[in-house]
Amino acid sequence: MDQFFKSNISAEIPNQFIAEIGDGCELWLKREDLLHPQVSGNKFRKLKYNLLEAQKGNYSSIITFGGAHSNHIAATAAAGKILGFKIFGIVRGEELENSKDRWSPTLKFAESCGMNFWFISREEYREKDSVDFLKTIREKYQDPYLIPEGGTNEKAIQGCSEILKEEDKKFRFVCSSVGTGGTLAGLINSSVENQQIFGFSSLKSNHLQTEISELVKKQNWKIVLDYHFGGYAKVDQSLIEFMNLFYKNYNIKLDPVYTGKLLFGIFDLAKKGYFPKGSKILAIHTGGLQGIEGMNQRLLKKNLPQIEY
Ligand SMILES: *Cc1c(COP(=O)(O)O)cnc(C)c1O
Numbered sequence: 596m597d598q599f600f601k602s603n604i605s606a607e608i609p610n611q612f613i614a615e616i617g618d619g620c621e622l623w624l625k626r627e628d629l630l631h632p633q634v635s636g637n638k639f640r641k642l643k644y645n646l647l648e649a650q651k652g653n654y655s656s657i658i659t660f661g662g663a664h665s666n667h668i669a670a671t672a673a674a675g676k677i678l679g680f681k682i683f684g685i686v687r688g689e690e691l692e693n694s695k696d697r698w699s700p701t702l703k704f705a706e707s708c709g710m711n712f713w714f715i716s717r718e719e720y721r722e723k724d725s726v727d728f729l730k731t732i733r734e735k736y737q738d739p740y741l742i743p744e745g746g747t748n749e750k751a752i753q754g755c756s757e758i759l760k761e762e763d764k765k766f767r768f769v770c771s772s773v774g775t776g777g778t779l780a781g782l783i784n785s786s787v788e789n790q791q792i793f794g795f796s797s798l799k800s801n802h803l804q805t806e807i808s809e810l811v812k813k814q815n816w817k818i819v820l821d822y823h824f825g826g827y828a829k830v831d832q833s834l835i836e837f838m839n840l841f842y843k844n845y846n847i848k849l850d851p852v853y854t855g856k857l858l859f860g861i862f863d864l865a866k867k868g869y870f871p872k873g874s875k876i877l878a879i880h881t882g883g884l885q886g887i888e889g890m891n892q893r894l895l896k897k898n899l900p901q902i903e904y
Pocket residue numbers: 636637638666667745747772773774775776777778779850853854881882883884
């Protein structure tokens with residue numbers, strides 16, 4: 596069996612001190628973005644036990660879902676290739692079927708890993724979790740191992756509970772970006788009593804609090820809703836400028852959908868005196884840098900500044 600998920604590489608990546616912020620608070624960054632060049636950040640964690648399960652069950656193919664810029668699609672394609680699975684992606688946007696010139700860098704990369712696509716309409720995509728649609732998939736792809744959109748299921752949460760290590764117990768605040776909430780659920784499950792886990796929502800949603808409550812038992816966490824910048828994958832000039840400045844100051848790349856918003860939010864809260872004096876804060880760099888090329892193409896069309904890495 597492949598050693599890909601077996602080695603505990605993250606133990607070798609130390610947390611990185613970023614800056615003193617707020618009232619004598621220390622901000623540190625957990626560099627999950629360095630776990631693997633193509634299966635990056637929390638997607639590595641979320642895939643680990645799913646793909647080990649698929650190997651154990653002798654599945655030959657994996658199928659999953661996502662949008663045209665999805666970090667999860669890119670990571671699943673890369674990991675699937677490394678582990679020798681046939682990989683299928685059900686992607687939102689039927690118009691992409693016959694217009695390869697309009698494919699995002701993400702889709703081109705996933706295809707180069709051997710991912711086969713089925714493009715479906717937005718209406719069909721909304722029904723993707725229905726019993727009927729899942730039955731169609733099982734028949735069409737001969738019973739593949741199925742990973743949900745964004746990769747969140749029980750096995751993904753198990754993987755994400757390996758992000759925090761023994762030495763991280765000293766951090767009073769642990770902050771992470773939130774999409775579906777699987778990553779946050781794993782962090783909450785592995786947190787200790789004196790820690791507060793903050794999930795910075797990357798999207799406009801009032802359901803996250805409820806959805807995550809159903810995944811965890813502890814109560815030492817909350818969702819921060821003030822830094823989604825208008826919704827999922829929405830950006831503005833101030834966010835891009837913040838990311839470019841962050842790169843200039845610390846030589847660390849952030850992504851515009853998740854970690855850029857997270858760090859912007861942490862700095863802003865610290866400036867407003869939100870964190871008690873002298874707090875140690877750990878931010879999780881969940882990766883996601885593959886989406887930058889596609890975002891820059893969209894920024895160009897909108898006359899917004901480029902992400903300059
Ligand atoms: C997918 C993703 C997230 C969100 O993770 P969830 O488990 O869906 O909440 C956060 N950051 C990055 C970089 C991601 O790619």
